[in-house]
Amino acid sequence: MSLDLGFWALQGLNALQLSMLLFLLSIGLTVIFGLMHFVNLAHGSLYALGAYFAATLAGFGGYWAGFFLAPVAVAGVGVLLYSGLIRRMRKSGPMAQVLVTFGLIFAMLDLTRLFWGDLALAIEVPEVLGGRVALLGIEYPTYRLFIIALGLAIFAALAFVLGRTQIGAMIRAGVDNDAMAACLGINVERLFFIVFCVGCALAGLAGAVAAPLLSVTPDMGLQILIPTLIVIVIGGLGSLKGAIAGSLIFGFVQTFGAVLAPQLASVLIYALLAAVLVVKPVGLFPAKG
Amino acid sequence: MLELKSIQSGYGETQVLYGLSLEAKAGRVLAILGRNGAGKSTTLKTIMGLLPLKSGEIVYEGKPIATRPFDIAQAGIAYVPETRDIFPSLSVRENLEIAAKRFGRAGADWTMERVLGLFPRLGERLDNGGTQLSGGEQQMLSIARALLMNPRLLILDEPTEGLAPIIVKLIHDKLKELKEAGLSMILVEQNFGFATSLADDVVVVGKGQVVWTGSAADIRANEDVQHEWLGV
Ligand SMILES: Nc1ncnc2c1ncn2[C@@H]1O[C@H](COP(=O)(O)OP(=O)(O)OP(=O)(O)O)[C@@H](O)[C@H]1O
Numbered sequence: 416m417s418l419d420l421g422f423w424a425l426q427g428l429n430a431l432q433l434s435m436l437l438f439l440l441s442i443g444l445t446v447i448f449g450l451m452h453f454v455n456l457a458h459g460s461l462y463a464l465g466a467y468f469a470a471t472l473a474g475f476g477g478y479w480a481g482f483f484l485a486p487v488a489v490a491g492v493g494v495l496l497y498s499g500l501i502r503r504m505r506k507s508g509p510m511a512q513v514l515v516t517f518g519l520i521f522a523m524l525d526l527t528r529l530f531w532g533d534l535a536l537a538i539e540v541p542e543v544l545g546g547r548v549a550l551l552g553i554e555y556p557t558y559r560l561f562i563i564a565l566g567l568a569i570f571a572a573l574a575f576v577l578g579r580t581q582i583g584a585m586i587r588a589g590v591d592n593d594a595m596a597a598c599l600g601i602n603v604e605r606l607f608f609i610v611f612c613v614g615c616a617l618a619g620l621a622g623a624v625a626a627p628l629l630s631v632t633p634d635m636g637l638q639i640l641i642p643t644l645i646v647i648v649i650g651g652l653g654s655l656k657g658a659i660a661g662s663l664i665f666g667f668v669q670t671f672g673a674v675l676a677p678q679l680a681s682v683l684i685y686a687l688l689a690a691v692l693v694v695k696p697v698g699l700f701p702a703k704g
Numbered sequence: 705m706l707e708l709k710s711i712q713s714g715y716g717e718t719q720v721l722y723g724l725s726l727e728a729k730a731g732r733v734l735a736i737l738g739r740n741g742a743g744k745s746t747t748l749k750t751i752m753g754l755l756p757l758k759s760g761e762i763v764y765e766g767k768p769i770a771t772r773p774f775d776i777a778q779a780g781i782a783y784v785p786e787t788r789d790i791f792p793s794l795s796v797r798e799n800l801e802i803a804a805k806r807f808g809r810a811g812a813d814w815t816m817e818r819v820l821g822l823f824p825r826l827g828e829r830l831d832n833g834g835t836q837l838s839g840g841e842q843q844m845l846s847i848a849r850a851l852l853m854n855p856r857l858l859i860l861d862e863p864t865e866g867l868a869p870i871i872v873k874l875i876h877d878k879l880k881e882l883k884e885a886g887l888s889m890i891l892v893e894q895n896f897g898f899a900t901s902l903a904d905d906v907v908v909v910g911k912g913q914v915v916w917t918g919s920a921a922d923i924r925a926n927e928d929v930q931h932e933w934l935g936v
């Protein structure tokens with residue numbers, strides 16, 4: 416193994432790409448948790464659903480049909496989930512919420528099997544994003560760069576909305592103290608619904624963009640769940656900064672761990688998680704200081 | 705404008721209010737006095753819908769009051785809690801802006817300029833984080849934020865708690881201005897002089913019930929009630 420500049424560039428970009436996927440998933444989950452104190456373990460299943468929708472839609476209208484419509488479809492599933500289940504469980508306590516949303520993972524797993532079967536699906540990368548780009552002395556797949564750019568763009572957009580707009584200030588106020596926000600006439604429930612739907616759409620988007628990189632299988636939602644939870648625990652609950660920091664840490668530790676110390680790779684991230692929790696039990700940048 | 709009819713309320717299994725009744729009249733200031741733990745804050749939280757009403761009735765402007773804090777705020781009741789509850793993740797400006805409401809009250813049009821005119825100190829701190837303010841400034845912010853909702857009824861829970869005398873005086877003068885402008889208020893206070901100089905009507909709460917009702921002038925003259933229920 417030659418540890419030259421090309422190696423670092425390649426692994427660095429791979430790490431960044433993984434981080435951006437994790438960011439798209441964790442941001443929804445963490446803000447939903449911060450605002451609603453609701454743990455939705457089925458968030459990963461929405462990612463899998465996004466990939467399946469994208470694969471199916473790509474069959475009719477090409478890659479971009481999947482890219483744009485899969486998040487909308489997943490948000491639609493989010494609306495059903497919210498009105499059918501989550502709204503009723505708002506006051507039922509964390510244990511019941513964890514159990515029900517955990518059960519939901521398996522229900523969704525079987526539903527995807529029923530509709531799409533057990534075989535892995537594949538999506539083609541669209542032509543404009545095919546091929547490779549010369550960068551930092553290596554040839555890097557254009558599609559992966561696209562994911563990095565997309566993640567950064569979404570991060571920037573969310574930072575703007577959360578940090579600079581009225582609705583963003585209301586969301587932060589709701590995360591800080593939902594009872595007081597309601598006393599100021601803010602409809603926290605509606606805010607919560609909007610955030611939930613946006614979170615679902617982003618999970619669907621993550622699934623749609625990840626689909627061409629990996630094979631689409633029913634259990635992909637379950638596999639991504641643990642990394643996503645680690646990201647939000649490291650980053651601290653409820654904050655954008657926490658989600659991006661946690662995602663970057665996970666992406667880099669995971670990627671470089673796998674190539675530099677393959678024997679340790681699988682425990683490295685857990686060791687880091689434990690270390691963060693010892694030093695800062697609430698995570699690095701929790702919304703509530 | 706707001707009437708509590710024999711309300712019972714509390715925290716989970718712990719009952720705190722045992723059939724408390726009182727009335728706040730439009731255009732007047734009602735002070736709720738009582739010792740620590742008497743149930744004053746619990747009364748206000750129940751009005752705001754933060755605690756469920758177990759029995760009894762709360763009538764606001766002739767109709768049963770809404771149950772959710774959001775609807776109660778929309779109906780024109782603004783709340784300045786004992787803990788002030790400034791949002792730490794928001795700047796002073798954002799703390800004010802998210803409350804600035806189009807609840808559209810005829811005659812009461814509080815704007816950013818107007819509240820900053822009332823509390824000029826806040827104008828110098830607009831870009832600070834909400835919790836970087838001193839206790840007195842946080843209290844001003846909490847009151848300013850409530851006013852921006854253009855309330856018909858302003859509810860204040862111990863606005864002078866822990867503040868220096870000079871700030872207490874300032875808050876007193878500002879609330880007096882609001883009263884003279886015709887704003888209805890309910891004021892919970894430990895500071896007897898402060899409360900009775902602002903209030904028109906007074907109720908004294910002891911052990912979750914109203915034990916005395918009268919005017920501010922009456923209670924100032926009534927040392928027995930002061931001794932028995934307030935320890936003044
Ligand atoms: N969150 C809570 N859970 C359980 N009991 C509570 C809670 N908050 C207050 N209590 C109890 O309810 C009773 C009344 O409290 P409340 O806060 O209404 O008193 P208060 O009249 O506002 O007193 P103070 O002047 O000290 O603010 C007290 O006995 C208190 O211990």
Ligand SMILES: [Mg+2]
Nearest residue numbers: 744745746786
């Ligand atoms: Mg109190």
